Amino acid sequence: MADSLRTTGSSTGTTGKLAAAPARAAEALRSYRLIAGMWLRASLAYRTSFWLTTVGNGVTSVLDFVVIAVIFLHTPSLGGWTLPQVAFLYGTSGLTLGLADLLVGSLDQLGQRVRDGSVDVVLIRPAAALAQLSADRFALRRIGRVVQAAAVLAWALVQLRLDWTLPKLLVMVALVVCGTVIFSSVFVSGAAFQFFATDAAEVQNSVTYGGATMLQYPPTVFARDLVRGAVYGVPLAFVNWLPALYLLGVRDTLGLPGWFRFASPLAAALCATAAGLAWRAGLRAYRSTGS
Secondary structure (H helix, E strand, O other): OHHHHHHHHHHHHHHHHHHHHHHHHHHHHHHHHHHHHHHHHHHOOOHHHHHHHHHHHHHHHHHHHHHHHHHOOOOOOEOOEOHHHHHHHHHHHHHHHHHHHHHHHHHHHHHHHHHHOOHHHHHOOOOOHHHHHHHOOOOHHHHHHHHHHHHHHHHHHHHHOOOOOHHHHHHHHHHHHHHHHHHHHHHHHHHHHOOOOOOOHHHHHHHHHHHHHHHOOOHHHOOHHHHHHHHHHOOHHHOOHHHHHHHOOOOOOOOOOHHHHHOHHHHHHHHHHHHHHHHHHHHHHOOOOOO
C-alpha cells in the first residue's frame, strides 16, 4: 500500500512538473524581455553612440566578406563552389551566429561573474538564472552583424536564382531558425563550462566565432576529419553546410547520408537538450566565491 502511494505521489509530482513547465518557460521569457528592454532603453539614451557602434560593427564585418571576394579575383571557384554559393554560406553563417550572439551572447562573460560572485545576486532573484544572464547587458548594436550578413545573403540569393519550391522554402526557414538554436546552444554550453573553469571564455569563442568563420567556406576545402567533427561532434555542419547541399543543388563529395541535409531540426533539438542539461549541471556545481 505504501509502495502504491509512493508510486502515485511520484507520478503526480512528475505530472505536476511537466504541467508547470510551460508556465516557467513563459515567466523566463517575460523576465528576459523585461531585462533586455531595460538595457535597450539605456543604450538608446545615447543615440549617436548607439548608431555609430552599430554601423561600425556592420562595416567591420564587411571586411570578412571582402577577404573572400579577393580570393575569387584569382580563381573562378573555391573547392568547387562559386562566389555566390560561398556568399550563401557566408550570409547564413553570419546571420545565424549574429542572431544567437544578439540573444544570448552576454553569456560569454559568465566566467567573470563567477569570479566576482555576482552570480549570487542572480540566483536569489525570483526569475530564471539563464534568462537573467542571457539578457544582461543586452546590446542591440550587435544587430549590425546581422544586417550585414543578411545583405550578403540577399545578394547571393539574387545571383543564384534558385527555383524556389515549398520544400526549399521550408528548409531555408529551418536553416535560419535551427542554425540560431544550434549557435545559441553552444553559447549556453560554453557558459555552463565556465562554472567549472572560469577562464574558459576563449574556448567557447573558438567554437562559436571560430566555427562561424569555418562555415563561411565550403566543407570541401577542409580536412575530412575536421568536417566529421563538425557533423558528429559539435554539429555545426547542420547550420548551413548540409542544408546548402540541397538548396544549392551541390553534389555531396563527403559521402554523408542524404537525409542529413534535412536533419537540422533534429540537430538543433539535440543541441538544445544537451545545453539545458549542461546548464543545470553547472548551476548545481556552483559554490559561490566563498567570501
